[in-house]
Amino acid sequence: xxxxxxxxxxxxxxxxxxxxxIRIANTAQFCTIYLVRFGNIARSGKIDIAGSGxxxxxxxxxxxxxxxxxFRTCKLSHNRNTFQIFEDYYHRLLLESEYYELYDxxxxxxxxxxxxxxxxxxxxxxxxxxxxxxxxALTFLDLTILYYICSLFLIYHHKIWxxxxxxxxxIDLSPPRxxxxxxxRLKQKQIREYQEAQIEGENARLRNNIMHVVQAGxxxxxxxxxxxxxxxxxxxxxxxAGYHQENVRLVQKLHSTQSQYPTVKFESEWEKQxxxxxxxxxxxxxxxxxxxxKAKILQIRESIVNVVPTDSNENT
Numbered sequence: 098x099x100x101x102x103x104x105x106x107x108x109x110x111x112x113x114x115x116x117x118x119i120r121i122a123n124t125a126q127f128c129t130i131y132l133v134r135f136g137n138i139a140r141s142g143k144i145d146i147a148g149s150g151x152x153x154x155x156x157x158x159x160x161x162x163x164x165x166x167x168f169r170t171c172k173l174s175h176n177r178n179t180f181q182i183f184e185d186y187y188h189r190l191l192l193e194s195e196y197y198e199l200y201d202x203x204x205x206x207x208x209x210x211x212x213x214x215x216x217x218x219x220x221x222x223x224x225x226x227x228x229x230x231x232x233x234a235l236t237f238l239d240l241t242i243l244y245y246i247c248s249l250f251l252i253y254h255h256k257i258w259x260x261x262x263x264x265x266x267x268i269d270l271s272p273p274r275x276x277x278x279x280x281x282r283l284k285q286k287q288i289r290e291y292q293e294a295q296i297e298g299e300n301a302r303l304r305n306n307i308m309h310v311v312q313a314g315x316x317x318x319x320x321x322x323x324x325x326x327x328x329x330x331x332x333x334x335x336x337x338a339g340y341h342q343e344n345v346r347l348v349q350k351l352h353s354t355q356s357q358y359p360t361v362k363f364e365s366e367w368e369k370q371x372x373x374x375x376x377x378x379x380x381x382x383x384x385x386x387x388x389x390x391k392a393k394i395l396q397i398r399e400s401i402v403n404v405v406p407t408d409s410n411e412n413t
Contacts, residue, residue: 327333
């Protein structure tokens with residue numbers, strides 16, 4: 098007979114014995130009600146329920162609604178205030194669920210319920226304190242059924258859920274192997290060492306110079322009677338002489354250059370144009386001007402240097 102079948106048998110017996118005290122829907126809800134409701138019995142040494150809290154890690158907060166519905170349908174009139182306090186505390190824990198594991202929520206609910214509810218398993222009444230409410234709805238038979246169901250549940254937990262929780266995966270999730278020639282940059286390391294060696298050498302040289310100056314000391318008869326002169330005087334003279342030679346060379350080159358214009362050709366063309374103008378003019382020129390064209394040409398050439406020739410003496 099499996100553990101599940103034993104739990105079903107226990108639920109059936111509990112349904113027959115509890116009668117109309119508790120309404121349950123399935124085995125999980127029934128166990129939830131008893132394990133949370135009677136947490137103080139576990140602390141008294143009868144049942145070790147603390148190790149079975151992992152059963153509710155994969156549970157649903159809807160399981161608690163069964164417990165709340167039980168308080169709503171409870172026939173005892175003095176239990177309604179207890180239900181209101183318990184329900185408020187339950188909702189507050191749900192709002193803080195991001196800070197607690199689900200098992201911690203169940204455990205806190207059980208502890209809180211023990212502080213506000215005193216469970217009576219014997220005819221002797223518990224002393225009523227300010228926020229304590231005594232419930233006499235349980236009998237010794239109910240506790241016996243509860244102990245039997247919780248024992249089966251612990252067997253089921255230790256045989257199935259406990260090994261599953263300790264099991265580990267078969268997939269190797271370890272990080273890959275790191276190779277030094279991938280992570281280390283040897284070229285940059287070599288360059289850095291070379292630069293550091295240069296810096297150390299320069300520091301050593303400066304340190305030796307400072308030590309030599311300090312150890313040499315000063316003299317009383319030392320005088321600064323040296324001749325003041327510029328260190329760049331010779332260089333400045335050489336540069337100035339180079340500039341002078343360059344200027345002389347440029348002037349000589351300018352004087353030695355000749356004109357590249359074909360002046361003879363220009364003069365012959367100009368004379369030809371003047372003869373054509375005389376032939377096609379409206380009023381012919383005098384005979385004297387025709388016989389001496391060179392004199393006219395010389396006068397025009399002298400005036401063309403600065404001013405463009407005008408047509409005041411000749412009509413075109």
